[in-house]
Amino acid sequence: MLSLRVNGKAYNLDVEPETPLLWVIRDTIGLTGTKFGCGMALCGACTVHLNGKPVRSCVTRVSQAAGQEITTIEGLSADAQHPAQIAWREGDVPECGYCQSGQIMAAAACSRRIPTRPTPIFNGKSPTFAAAVRICVSVRRSTAQLNLQPNGDELTGGSDDSHSRNESQGIRSNDLRRWWGISARPLIS
Amino acid sequence: MIAPDDTVTIRVGQSEMGQGVITSCAKMVAEELECDWSKVRAEYVSVNRHFRENKVYKRLTTTSSSSVRLGRPYLQQAGASARERLMAAAAQTWGVPRSELTVKDGVITHTPTRRTLRYGQVAQKAAAIKLPAEPKIKTPDQYTLLKKPTKLLDVPPKVDGSATYGIDVRVPGMLYAAVKASPVFKGKLKSYNADAVKNRPGVHSVVEFSGDEIEAGVAVVADSYWHARTALDALPIEWDEGMHGNDTSEGFFKSSRAALDEPGAKVVTKKGDPEALLENAPQVVEAIYEVPYLDHVVMEPFNCTAQVTPERVDLWVGSQEPEGATIDASKITGVPVKNIYLHNCFLGGGFGRRGNQDDVRQAVAIAKQLEGRPVKVIWSREETTRHGYYRPMRVSRFRAALGPDGMPAAWTTRVVGLDENYPGDEQVLRGLHKLPYFVPNQLFDYHLRKTHVPTGPWTSVGRSQNEFFLETFVDELAHAAGQDPYHYRRALLEANAEFPFAKSWTQVLGAVVEKSGWGKQLPAGTGMGIAIGDSRRLTRTEITICAVVATVAVSKKGEVRVERLDVAVDTGPFLVNPLAAERQVEMQVAMGLAAVLRQEITIEKGRVVQGNFDTYPLLRPSEIPEINVYFVRATDDPIAGIGEEVVGWVAPAVCNAIFAVTGKRIRSLPLKRHDLSWV
Numbered sequence: 072m073l074s075l076r077v078n079g080k081a082y083n084l085d086v087e088p089e090t091p092l093l094w095v096i097r098d099t100i101g102l103t104g105t106k107f108g109c110g111m112a113l114c115g116a117c118t119v120h121l122n123g124k125p126v127r128s129c130v131t132r133v134s135q136a137a138g139q140e141i142t143t144i145e146g147l148s149a150d151a152q153h154p155a156q157i158a159w160r161e162g163d164v165p166e167c168g169y170c171q172s173g174q175i176m177a178a179a180a181c182s183r184r185i186p187t188r189p190t191p192i193f194n195g196k197s198p199t200f201a202a203a204v205r206i207c208v209s210v211r212r213s214t215a216q217l218n219l220q221p222n223g224d225e226l227t228g229g230s231d232d233s234h235s236r237n238e239s240q241g242i243r244s245n246d247l248r249r250w251w252g253i254s255a256r257p258l259i260s
Numbered sequence: 261m262i263a264p265d266d267t268v269t270i271r272v273g274q275s276e277m278g279q280g281v282i283t284s285c286a287k288m289v290a291e292e293l294e295c296d297w298s299k300v301r302a303e304y305v306s307v308n309r310h311f312r313e314n315k316v317y318k319r320l321t322t323t324s325s326s327s328v329r330l331g332r333p334y335l336q337q338a339g340a341s342a343r344e345r346l347m348a349a350a351a352q353t354w355g356v357p358r359s360e361l362t363v364k365d366g367v368i369t370h371t372p373t374r375r376t377l378r379y380g381q382v383a384q385k386a387a388a389i390k391l392p393a394e395p396k397i398k399t400p401d402q403y404t405l406l407k408k409p410t411k412l413l414d415v416p417p418k419v420d421g422s423a424t425y426g427i428d429v430r431v432p433g434m435l436y437a438a439v440k441a442s443p444v445f446k447g448k449l450k451s452y453n454a455d456a457v458k459n460r461p462g463v464h465s466v467v468e469f470s471g472d473e474i475e476a477g478v479a480v481v482a483d484s485y486w487h488a489r490t491a492l493d494a495l496p497i498e499w500d501e502g503m504h505g506n507d508t509s510e511g512f513f514k515s516s517r518a519a520l521d522e523p524g525a526k527v528v529t530k531k532g533d534p535e536a537l538l539e540n541a542p543q544v545v546e547a548i549y550e551v552p553y554l555d556h557v558v559m560e561p562f563n564c565t566a567q568v569t570p571e572r573v574d575l576w577v578g579s580q581e582p583e584g585a586t587i588d589a590s591k592i593t594g595v596p597v598k599n600i601y602l603h604n605c606f607l608g609g610g611f612g613r614r615g616n617q618d619d620v621r622q623a624v625a626i627a628k629q630l631e632g633r634p635v636k637v638i639w640s641r642e643e644t645t646r647h648g649y650y651r652p653m654r655v656s657r658f659r660a661a662l663g664p665d666g667m668p669a670a671w672t673t674r675v676v677g678l679d680e681n682y683p684g685d686e687q688v689l690r691g692l693h694k695l696p697y698f699v700p701n702q703l704f705d706y707h708l709r710k711t712h713v714p715t716g717p718w719t720s721v722g723r724s725q726n727e728f729f730l731e732t733f734v735d736e737l738a739h740a741a742g743q744d745p746y747h748y749r750r751a752l753l754e755a756n757a758e759f760p761f762a763k764s765w766t767q768v769l770g771a772v773v774e775k776s777g778w779g780k781q782l783p784a785g786t787g788m789g790i791a792i793g794d795s796r797r798l799t800r801t802e803i804t805i806c807a808v809v810a811t812v813a814v815s816k817k818g819e820v821r822v823e824r825l826d827v828a829v830d831t832g833p834f835l836v837n838p839l840a841a842e843r844q845v846e847m848q849v850a851m852g853l854a855a856v857l858r859q860e861i862t863i864e865k866g867r868v869v870q871g872n873f874d875t876y877p878l879l880r881p882s883e884i885p886e887i888n889v890y891f892v893r894a895t896d897d898p899i900a901g902i903g904e905e906v907v908g909w910v911a912p913a914v915c916n917a918i919f920a921v922t923g924k925r926i927r928s929l930p931l932k933r934h935d936l937s938w939v
Binding site for chain 2: 087090091094097098099101102103104105106107108109110111113114116143144145147151156159160163164165166167168169170171172175207208212
């Protein structure tokens with residue numbers, strides 16, 4: 072038996088410890104908002120939060136997540152009112168929408184100031200894991216949407232003070248750009 | 261369907277895969293219905309009812325940019341009929357003539373007395389009313405809802421995780437299956453050792469599948485996908501590779517190139533005697549172009565959930581062809597179509613791939629062996645990539661003799677297509693069957709050959725290959741003639757008296773030239789390329805004119821950065837939803853660019869080499885250029901559509917820009933195969 076906390080709810084599950092968290096979330100618990108895209112941490116469709124940090128659940132063993140706080144798209148906010156979700160709606164960001172849960176979770180993680188940086192594997196420096204791959208330009212619409220918000224860098228609600236207690240309400244679009252590797256547009260080789 | 265609270269539910273026969281079709285279809289009904297748009301909901305039609313009631317929903321296919329082009333007349337008619345029945349019900353209720361009633365936002369007003377009734381109040385009565393004659397539908401100049409940008413109805417469920425894609429379906433008692441089909445296409449399953457995995461946790465059974473248009477293979481069925489998948493990975497399997505185990509795409513290219521020297525098996529166009537002119541011409545331009553197989557890369561890995569009993573079949577899947585899928589399921593099971601229930605879902609991408617029904621046929625073949633238990637079949641990403649219906653690879657040779665004015669006096673085109681399945685010859689011809697440019701002597705012939713590799717429609721169907729050839733070659737001619745590529749095209753269009761759309765073309769071309777700043781001074785290492793076309797097909801009259809200017813930087817080491825793409829598109833008299841149209845253009849730019857930069861499906865030992873996104877990369881967010889979309893009204897008839905009318909011109913525009921910087925002509929794709937360094 073393995074204990075898991077997902078979206079604030081406790082589960083005792085009979086699963087093998089090496090099972091990817093993704094399939095436990097989808098098949099065992101039945102939360103299907105988190106998507107299977109590649110199984111290799113390449114596309115980001117499976118992104119969830121582990122203690123507030125974004126992880127690719129398709130390559131995270133469930134045993135690594137035991138006893139920690141897991142948040143999926145379904146638990147990101149009550150009534151889908153997280154600033155990222157509002158921005159995504161206002162900008163009509165999704166197209167086919169399949170990977171959008173993961174992209175929203177990635178954006179939402181950038182709104183948290185503790186710890187602000189994505190874990191090294193996702194920091195945009197490794198060529199393989201540089202960023203989620205895209206078939207559409209939803210990412211461009213989401214960043215455009217963030218830029219449209221007042222106060223330039225802030226999506227909404229948060230203050231520029233990095234120690235603000237309201238930090239989880241503001242998305243720093245620079246963090247998001249860094250996550251997506253957009254800030255410096257590299258030459259393609 | 262109108263509820264007492266005035267909620268209007270519009271059932272849509274087309275499949276939502278990100279193109280905004282449920283919103284567009286609902287709008288076409290609502291335009292006539294005159295209901296309150298904020299109360300409109302959209303849902304899929306019942307595919308089963310469609311079969312039971314003599315195809316009551318007309319068309320359930322979602323391909324060929326056809327949803328607006330073919331759906332608009334009958335969807336408008338449905339809305340107009342419903343409106344008139346509601347008006348008749350109100351007229352009956354009040355005992356007044358219909359002519360004294362007006363309606364706005366679902367509120368009917370009796371003008372003389374100012375009395376009002378809401379749609380929800382008269383809907384039940386209206387349901388029993390039969391109209392003596394069908395009302396006339398609006399013409400585009402009368403539209404009030406269409407033409408305006410409308411937020412998309414499918415966005416809210418896509419930001420909270422509640423949207424149900426095929427892969428998300430959960431049915432009581434459901435099993436899961438992981439599948440492996442013959443790695444070499446058209447191979448056979450020789451043997452497998454089920455005993456090796458049957459005692460693994462959760463494993464239910466190991467079943468084979470094969471049949472008409474089903475790639476032979478084996479499935480492990482288990483209580484969860486992960487149990488099925490890991491057991492499948494551990495399952496010893498031996499394949500009979502058949503006669504194609506040594507085939508390679510390089511070999512296909514080689515034989516295609518050789519075929520270029522044989523006169524084309526079929527001649528499409530012959531005007532004058534271009535070959536004689538070419539032999540004696542002082543200036544001849546010749547080029548051979550090649551493009552690879554491409555995969556569609558749907559973000560949602562292939563899947564289908566099926567339940568087969570002797571009496572009834574249920575299918576849960578995101579399908580572009582629910583009608584065809586139902587018919588296929590009926591053939592495999594012997595269950596009549598009226599007892600087949602296909603529950604269509606959101607599609608995580610389509611691009612033509614999800615209209616082949618191979619997912620459905622395979623899942624039905626597996627479910628048939630499970631004694632009535634439902635099973636969700638999920639393909640791995642690798643399986644999804646390696647068992648596609650690919651964009652056909654293609655080779656072509658173009659030759660032109662330039663006159664003293666630099667204009668082509670003779671032109672020959674020969675194409676060698678390696679296609680099957682869809683739609684035979686036409687895909688090879690599209691775009692090349694009528695030259696928009698004035699050339700007095702022409703020859704266009706082709707060969708159509710087959711390999712064992714399955715091919716099918718890929719967004720734009722034929723043009724992503726042919727337009728790359730054609731618009732690159734015209735650019736080569738302009739360069740050989742020492743003329744500006746824009747002015748050269750313009751002159752060739754204006755000279756073509758036989759081309760009815762020459763004026764419209766120059767208008768769209770002019771728009772993109774002006775907006776992109778064509779001809780302006782650019783930083784060193786940056787250049788512009790241009791391309792234009794109109795999506796003409798042999799089998800329809802409608803077109804969509806699109807022109808693209810790409811601004812591209814290339815470092816001296818040969819690294820490419822696509823800075824900006826300016827896209828001008830003809831709208832005709834209206835766009836049903838400009839917001840959706842703009843997104844469609846942007847999506848095609850991203851799709852086209854990914855293909856230009858790095859994508860190719862190659863075949864070695866008879867099978868596909870690429871598997872996941874590491875070997876078949878999509879566009880990275882950092883590579884998305886600035887995209888500017890300009891809608892231009894250049895024609896008076898409704899356009900062909902906008903779902904696939906842009907992608908074909910991304911490659912030639914980008915490659916022509918690369919030539920402008922480097923002087924290197926790109927005659928094969930993708931770019932990653934080329935050394936683009938320059939001095």
